[in-house]
Amino acid sequence: EAQVTQNPRYLITVTGKKLTVTCSQNMNHEYMSWYRQDPGLGLRQIYYSMNVEVTDKGDVPEGYKVSRKEKRNFPLILESPSPNQTSLYFCASSADRSVVDTQYFGPGTRLTVL
């Protein structure tokens, strides 16, 4: 089954404790992206990657890091989480940058930073 998976689905952590949210897709997609969704603010792009070893900042990259060492994986790293990073996070992928509109979203990761 074609899908985007994220782990963990739910996470409660404390300020300053480094964490990684994994994202994996099995569709051989080149383009992957991370979004955060907050009430009243909608979906905002954090980082994106157009291919292996090619990443760039989205609209709200502060406090986040990403890497793209393999085509299928695109982890999101919070080196020192803060309460303002409490949010619902979605990973998404599309075949390539030319079809970025047809994005397949993962199930989401609900993160709470205390």
Place this chain on the structure above:
Amino acid sequence: QKEVEQNSGPLSVPEGAIASLNCTYSDRGSQSFFWYRQYSGKSPELIMSIYSNGDKEDGRFTAQLNKASQYVSLLIRDSQPSDSATYLCAVRGSGGSNYKLTFGKGTLLTVNP
């Protein structure tokens, strides 16, 4: 920063009525427009795309685009309780931003039986 604005909602309609969802965008060069549906607690899913001025129909859904007015809308005919969800308007950027989708904040639609 390019913006996408949606009517804030929530929008409540009776079953069988037409629900009308609106969206405006700031990037005059944008050529591609999309509607995603997001059920509570779930991830967004693409339901409609539109690229040319005018109407595009798909079952009970009709997307309307007016590039001159920088306006996109989604009409849902014969609304059903299963249509209750948040609807996100998304616009593909132009020029150097054509790899990006910018989303509106969404409009919550409730269809009452």
